[in-house]
Amino acid sequence: MTPPFRDVPLCYLDPKRCVVTATPTLVSTVLGSCVGVTMHDPVSGVGGMAHAFLPYRREFPEDREAPCKFVDDALEHLLAACARLGASASRLEIKLFGGAEIMDRAASGGAGLRVGERNVLAAREGLAARGLRLLAEDVGGVRGRKVLFLTHTGGVWVKKLG
């Protein structure tokens, strides 16, 4: 009997959310000042992505809204979830996207809130502290990004918006 046809699952990743799976999945999201971190283990096929909103949990210690709201928490959560599904940290291909400065600089006193820049910094710091390196990144600027991530290949397609 011929196996049935199935689309690859499509997952839209909202801000403050993560997805980690061993099932081939196409993840899409749109990033502004948020950062997206993708992880992929080419041996186990496990892949995951976080869409983090703000840099550090310590700046909002009472906030327990979502495990991937803060970049530092999101990295921890993503790494733990990848490991639970059989990924090895030493094999992970990690990529970083987003962190644009899209806030109205005039409305925030001229200098801007630098949320995007701080999100990128938090991601780089968090990875370096764990001895993990970025394989690729597309960060900064003033334009948002549409991102597609395929969990079982680790491939990421990025289009700048506007």
Added chain:
Amino acid sequence: MEHCIAPVEDIVVATAPKLRQQVELAIASGASLLRLDLRQVEFVDSVGLSVIIGASMSMQRAGGVLEVFNARPDVRDLFHTMRLDDHFAVLPLPGAP
């Protein structure tokens, strides 16, 4: 047995169901080689991509293969960036840069 599908418009959320139906028919007919002619396709969105990846994986499960050909540069770039050309053949449109 070879089966060819040639979409005549972009593969996006509105048109992906038709491609899905054509792929289902091809698999049900026992095709061992499914060739997707993308000569007239300038854009593939995430829904279209999920159908094409699903076609490749469904063909593999059935013991066959998917081959994409006549891919325009932007579409070929999408498949390459997503590392899909490691999973099925993606051949360019002749004469395209």
